[in-house]
Structure formats: structure tokens, C-alpha cells
Amino acid sequence: MKNPVLPDITDLHILDALQDDIPLVSRPFAAIARRLGISEQVLLDRLRRLQDEGIVRGISPTLESRHMGLAAATLIAIHVPETRVHEIAATISSYPEVSHNFRRDHYYTLWFTLSGKNEDDLRHVLAEILRRTGIADRDVLNLPTVKKLKVDVRFSFLTDEEREDTRGSA
Numbered sequence: 001m002k003n004p005v006l007p008d009i010t011d012l013h014i015l016d017a018l019q020d021d022i023p024l025v026s027r028p029f030a031a032i033a034r035r036l037g038i039s040e041q042v043l044l045d046r047l048r049r050l051q052d053e054g055i056v057r058g059i060s061p062t063l064e065s066r067h068m069g070l071a072a073a074t075l076i077a078i079h080v081p082e083t084r085v086h087e088i089a090a091t092i093s094s095y096p097e098v099s100h101n102f103r104r105d106h107y108y109t110l111w112f113t114l115s116g117k118n119e120d121d122l123r124h125v126l127a128e129i130l131r132r133t134g135i136a137d138r139d140v141l142n143l144p145t146v147k148k149l150k151v152d153v154r155f156s157f158l159t160d161e162e163r164e165d166t167r168g169s170a
């Protein structure tokens with residue numbers, strides 16, 4: 001097993017910049033690299049390394065589900081026998097209505113989100129998942145979205161002084 005490489009100050013500037021909106025231009029990484037004072041190739045090489053190290057899992061858009069016709073959402077928690085966690089997680093993840101599916105060390109072992117056009121759609125999908133997996137209603141915690149709050153979560157990788165110096169050292 002290779003030793004992990006910790007991010008240096010340039011990596012931290014890159015990670016900080018990727019939490020901002022990515023410019024909608026033909027070469028967004030070139031624009032970000034210019035802002036950081038490094039070349040596009042350096043930025044891409046570093047991103048590949050950060051991905052290989054497991055620090056960056058991916059870069060993807062944040063979608064507004066309501067604008068896509070998905071007006072209903074719920075967080076589901078289910079109690080799953082330890083011996084069936086992987087099997088049941090795979091079944092849950094096979095549904096396009098599921099956007100997140102994760103395991104917790106808790107009585108409710110698997111947690112996932114469902115999105116749909118309306119509450120009836122959600123009830124039907126959940127009922128089908130429970131039927132297919134054999135999970136009883138008593139082992140389900142259904143937490144429907146009552147009010148949607150958007151929280152802009154950003155991780156602070158730099159001190160204020162480091163952030164002031166927007167140029168990473170390549």
C-alpha cells in the first residue's frame with residue numbers, strides 16, 4: 001500500500017477554488033488555473049493525483065430537483081440485518097429515484113433519499129423497495145421534506161492570509 005500524499009498549499013488553493021461556481025466557458029479548468037496562477041495542465045495533473053489519492057471523488061453539478069419536476073422528497077432510514085446490508089443497498093441503489101444511499105452504525109443501518117413528482121410516487125417506490133427486500137414497515141423511518149433549506153457547505157482549506165494570496169505555488 002502506498003503512502004498517501006497530503007495536499008500542499010497549491011492543492012488547497014485548487015480545492016478551495018473548486019467549491020466556487022465553475023465558469024461556463026469552453027475551458028473552465030484553464031480559467032480556474034489562470035485565477036490561481038498555474039497552468040491548466042498543472043491543475044489537471046494535480047486533480048488527477050487528488051482523485052487517485054481519494055481526496056477528490058468527482059466534480060459534479062448541484063441540481064435543483066424542483067426545477068426538474070421532482071416536487072417531493074424524503075429521507076428514509078431502514079433497519080437491515082447485518083448479513084443483508086450489501087444486498088439491500090444494491091437493491092435500493094438500483095432505483096433512479098434514489099440519489100443518496102449510505103450506511104450508518106446505528107439501529108437504522110441504511111439511509112437513502114427518494115425524489116419524485118409527488119408524494120404518491122414516493123409511497124409507491126418505497127412500497128416496492130420494502131416488498132422486494134422484505135423489510136417490515138416497523139423497521140422504516142420516513143422523514144419527508146417539509147421545508148427545503150439550501151445550505152452552502154464549503155470546507156475551509158486555507159487561512160484568511162492564504163486565501164488573500166489567490167496564487168498557488170506551482
